[in-house]
Amino acid sequence: MLTSTDGEARRGEFHTPHGVVQTPAFMPVGTQGAVKALRHDDLEALGVEIILGNTYHLYLRPGHERIAALGGLHQFIGWDRPILTDSGGYQVFSLADRRTISEEGADFQSHLDGSRHLLTPERAVDIQAHLGADIAMAFDECLAYPATHEAAADSMRRSLRWAVRCRRRFEEVRGGASSGVLATNPGQALFGIIQGGLYQDLRDESAEGTVALGFEGYAIGGLSVGEPNELMYQVTEATTRHLPAEQPRYLMGTGTPLDLVESVARGIDMFDCVMPTRHARNGQLFTSRGRVNIKNAKYADDDGPLDPACGCYTCQRHSRAYLRHLYMAGEMTASALNTLHNLTFYLDTMRGIRDAIAFRNFEIFRQEFVRSASAPSCD
Numbered sequence: 001m002l003t004s005t006d007g008e009a010r011r012g013e014f015h016t017p018h019g020v021v022q023t024p025a026f027m028p029v030g031t032q033g034a035v036k037a038l039r040h041d042d043l044e045a046l047g048v049e050i051i052l053g054n055t056y057h058l059y060l061r062p063g064h065e066r067i068a069a070l071g072g073l074h075q076f077i078g079w080d081r082p083i084l085t086d087s088g089g090y091q092v093f094s095l096a097d098r099r100t101i102s103e104e105g106a107d108f109q110s111h112l113d114g115s116r117h118l119l120t121p122e123r124a125v126d127i128q129a130h131l132g133a134d135i136a137m138a139f140d141e142c143l144a145y146p147a148t149h150e151a152a153a154d155s156m157r158r159s160l161r162w163a164v165r166c167r168r169r170f171e172e173v174r175g176g177a178s179s180g181v182l183a184t185n186p187g188q189a190l191f192g193i194i195q196g197g198l199y200q201d202l203r204d205e206s207a208e209g210t211v212a213l214g215f216e217g218y219a220i221g222g223l224s225v226g227e228p229n230e231l232m233y234q235v236t237e238a239t240t241r242h243l244p245a246e247q248p249r250y251l252m253g254t255g256t257p258l259d260l261v262e263s264v265a266r267g268i269d270m271f272d273c274v275m276p277t278r279h280a281r282n283g284q285l286f287t288s289r290g291r292v293n294i295k296n297a298k299y300a301d302d303d304g305p306l307d308p309a310c311g312c313y314t315c316q317r318h319s320r321a322y323l324r325h326l327y328m329a330g331e332m333t334a335s336a337l338n339t340l341h342n343l344t345f346y347l348d349t350m351r352g353i354r355d356a357i358a359f360r361n362f363e364i365f366r367q368e369f370v371r372s373a374s375a376p377s378c379d
């Protein structure tokens, strides 16, 4: 539901069985049912309203049937706010030489024990029904970048055929017509995914075909795969025009804080990315004055806060010198403190975006953000 718009930027909220999510929203990635280095109460204190879980990992370990028997993913991990699960497709396609793709689905070898598995559109829906996230994703083919028009067209059309199968299976499970599926969240939604590489004619075709299937929301997949930013923005802008105004739009796997602002300007409502959490563990920190590489020797004697403009626990309590020391010593606390800060930066950015849209001054917010993001980094 949209509450206000400013240009193409949209402020809204969507309702799930586990509560409301304010959009535009950023979803921290909790691959194994945990956002690395943080406890759930840290996330709650940061105001995180939705997290993402990875179906591929949870299916292999501890297993979707076990999670369903333990009451579903929310119950199992002890998180009662919304969750989105991906379809597992992205990880399977990343296995490169450990998988083969056919019309039926993807045959792959587990990275854990080498066992073989077949992931089909129906199976991806069933597994996610067991997990019971509030939002499940359609199983699609993830195309390598760069790809020819022909390869991108074939792949996009296969994803569309798979989307039909996902939707059909989802309706069967929801209607109770699928024996053997222990659906743990009757209010689950299913989002379709638009593919087509960087070819706008294919994106148009994919968007029209996907929207015709009637999903609860729509994602743009296959971007943020190494293409120039400007191309990603162009495709995003042209693709969101095909999407129904009233339903959430999710740009998968993006991106830097600047990418979030620029994509909101092109009509996107939801994001996920490992960047803030992974960068935190590598000592790469986002601040209002540019990026900080905390390993840098110049911070060894710096008693100032990481980001004077940040209200997070890390910045309120500790100095750059201490954060550098913990990082250099390989202390686990370094990951926790750094992740807390980077996620605060992302969530504050989203809050700033939402307020700016509500007050109809998003364009000013955006210009200021671009200016500070393109300032030389602190290093």
Ligand SMILES: [Zn+2]
Pocket (backbone or CB within 6 Å): 306, 307, 310, 311, 312, 313, 314, 315, 316, 340, 341, 342, 344
């Ligand atoms: Zn901070």
